[in-house]
Amino acid sequence: MPPSSSVLPPISWLFLREPSPALLPLEPLCKVSGRDQKNHGRIISYEAKMVSDNSAMNDETKKLSNIMILEPKSKILKNKEMTAFYAECRQRQICLNASIWTKSNFSGMSVGVNMIGEVSLFLGEHGEQYDFTLPAAYARSIISIPWIELGGKVNINCPSTGYLANIIFHTKPFYGGKVNQVTAEVKNETGAIISRVQGEWNNHFEFTYGNGETKTVYVDELPVCKKRVRPLSKQEKMESRKLWYNVTHALREEINYLLLRPKRIREEKPTTKGSYPCGSTRCSTCGIHLPATSFNSKVTKLEYKIPGYYNCKTNNLIYQLQCKSCDAEYIGLTTGSLRQRMNNHRFDTNHKDPDKPVPIHAGTHNQDFQTCYTTKILREFPKQCNSSQLRQWKLAHQWITKSRLPPGLNRRNLFLPNRMSGVPICVLAIYLEVLTELRQQQQGEYSEFWESSRARDKVKEGFDTQTNLCRDRGLNLGPPAQKSDTLPLDSRCIAIIFVGAVLLVTGVGQAVNAPTETFKNMKLAELKASLSTEKL
DNA sequence: GGCGGAACATCGTTTGAGAG
DNA sequence: CTCTCAAACGATGTTCCGCC
Numbered sequence: 001m002p003p004s005s006s007v008l009p010p011i012s013w014l015f016l017r018e019p020s021p022a023l024l025p026l027e028p029l030c031k032v033s034g035r036d037q038k039n040h041g042r043i044i045s046y047e048a049k050m051v052s053d054n055s056a057m058n059d060e061t062k063k064l065s066n067i068m069i070l071e072p073k074s075k076i077l078k079n080k081e082m083t084a085f086y087a088e089c090r091q092r093q094i095c096l097n098a099s100i101w102t103k104s105n106f107s108g109m110s111v112g113v114n115m116i117g118e119v120s121l122f123l124g125e126h127g128e129q130y131d132f133t134l135p136a137a138y139a140r141s142i143i144s145i146p147w148i149e150l151g152g153k154v155n156i157n158c159p160s161t162g163y164l165a166n167i168i169f170h171t172k173p174f175y176g177g178k179v180n181q182v183t184a185e186v187k188n189e190t191g192a193i194i195s196r197v198q199g200e201w202n203n204h205f206e207f208t209y210g211n212g213e214t215k216t217v218y219v220d221e222l223p224v225c226k227k228r229v230r231p232l233s234k235q236e237k238m239e240s241r242k243l244w245y246n247v248t249h250a251l252r253e254e255i256n257y258l259l260l261r262p263k264r265i266r267e268e269k270p271t272t273k274g275s276y277p278c279g280s281t282r283c284s285t286c287g288i289h290l291p292a293t294s295f296n297s298k299v300t301k302l303e304y305k306i307p308g309y310y311n312c313k314t315n316n317l318i319y320q321l322q323c324k325s326c327d328a329e330y331i332g333l334t335t336g337s338l339r340q341r342m343n344n345h346r347f348d349t350n351h352k353d354p355d356k357p358v359p360i361h362a363g364t365h366n367q368d369f370q371t372c373y374t375t376k377i378l379r380e381f382p383k384q385c386n387s388s389q390l391r392q393w394k395l396a397h398q399w400i401t402k403s404r405l406p407p408g409l410n411r412r413n414l415f416l417p418n419r420m421s422g423v424p425i426c427v428l429a430i431y432l433e434v435l436t437e438l439r440q441q442q443q444g445e446y447s448e449f450w451e452s453s454r455a456r457d458k459v460k461e462g463f464d465t466q467t468n469l470c471r472d473r474g475l476n477l478g479p480p481a482q483k484s485d486t487l488p489l490d491s492r493c494i495a496i497i498f499v500g501a502v503l504l505v506t507g508v509g510q511a512v513n514a515p516t517e518t519f520k521n522m523k524l525a526e527l528k529a530s531l532s533t534e535k536l
Numbered sequence: 537g538g539c540g541g542a543a544c545a546t547c548g549t550t551t552g553a554g555a556g
Numbered sequence: 557c558t559c560t561c562a563a564a565c566g567a568t569g570t571t572c573c574g575c576c
Contacts, residue, residue, distance in 0.1 A: 334565065343543060344565075350544090356563080
């Protein structure tokens with residue numbers, strides 16, 4: 001067989017990957033991390049015979065499929081999580097030797113996975129070896145309906161003959177374009193192009209040879225070899241189906257959170273600021289911690305960017321628990337890690353603590369903590385922040401997300417804390433707006449609340465003590481905010497000051513049962529002064 | 537088998553609200 | 557202003573599990 005004939009089957013083989021939905025995580029045949037004790041550095045030996053019982057296959061396919069044996073690859077890299085396998089067809093003297101590991105990175109709504117490793121196909125009959133590189137895989141729209149595509153350049157090289165194939169997997173352009181497009185050029189040892197390939201790797205592709213002949217391959221028409229594996233009961237702990245039993249079970253039962261637990265891709269630092277799962281194998285919080293780059297305010301109807309890179313291990317933070325089944329949410333604060341706090345909530349929920357809002361709400365849906373909630377980190381605080389400051393910022397976040405109003409899960413009281421120094425005027429305006437809505441919702445119930453001089457005085461006290469505070473720093477701590485998209489609750493909150501002003505001036509403030517005229521005028525002047533100093 | 541990290545379980549402390 | 561109570565969080569010890 002001339003090299004020009006033998007170089008093409010490996011290319012076909014590379015293309016003929018079954019397109020798969022984006023539901024399953026990467027499945028290793030053998031997951032290797034460190035040294036396996038019993039085998040002294042070797043991967044445990046597994047055997048999976050693939051026997052075809054498809055009578056429609058041609059003889060060559062039968063020969064190949066009947067004796068395909070998967071064995072472990074002896075060479076491993078320490079401290080790398082990698083997929084490694086060796087497969088051979090002894091009758092036809094074909095063997096495949098492969099080791100693959102991944103580097104992944106987040107970029108907004110998608111995850112890119114670079115497949116790094118070696119794939120070598122050896123054809124004993126011809127004494128030729130073909131070395132493959134692999135395309136990158138991209139999981140797009142990971143927060144909505146995920147889908148997968150391949151991208152990047154791949155080379156197939158045959159050192160003994162000098163033949164070379166350059167393959168390009170084209171990613172879909174942002175606007176228009178087609179998915180799964182692939183092109184390739186096959187060159188001989190002199191560099192002359194002997195064949196071109198074009199098509200869709202999951203549908204059909206066309207080979208155009210040097211003499212003008214063409215050949216089209218349709219993926220759907222290719223014979224399918226039915227895979228046979230050992231029964232689950234006979235598989236060892238690290239065999240593929242045993243290892244991935246939980247994932248398979250969860251898919252069948254639609255238990256979403258179980259899908260996120262086992263063998264997660266290790267994440268590099270994401271490129272976009274936001275709240276991300278840590279990727280630790282045993283971290284239960286990752287199961288409810290979906291990647292997020294922003295959160296919404298039900299008061300301002302605006303979306304606020306999360307201002308840093310956070311994960312389950314982040315300390316000193318304000319977090320949000322969002323019910324998957326309804327609009328209920330909970331804003332909490334912890335000086336420990338998100339993971340520690342979620343463990344406490346999980347414990348309370350498992351024990352159906354009747355005194356705590358998070359377990360009570362999960363109980364109303366008859367769900368456990370993992371099933372009921374998702375979480376995200378809204379903000380991390382520097383360690384030098386004292387507890388008083390932290391509480392104020394928690395309150396501020398509770399107000400702008402309305403988590404203190406139904407159906408929010410935080411406590412219902414709406415009194416201002418005793419010490420309000422440091423809380424920006426815009427946050428107080430938000431507070432007024434929330435209070436107004438509550439008053440409109442619960443006309444009778446809250447009139448008594450507001451009529452009590454104590455409640456009214458509290459608000460007045462809150463405004464009185466914030467003179468010369470904050471200079472409208474929004475929810476940003478530290479130095480005065482710069483005007484930037486990455487500083488979330490800053491100039492946008494000025495709009496809320498308008499709301500507060502309108503409430504006070506137009507008499508809508510009457511809905512909260514009327515601060516006094518003097519109080520209104522005083523606060524309006526203050527609000528105007530703030531606005532005049534703010535560059536919108 | 538030892539070590540370290542994560543989860544689990546429990547209890548103590550802090551804080552805020554209400555009442556007097 | 558003080559006391560009481562409950563919500564919320566933190567701290568700590570134990571258990572489990574994966575890795576070396």
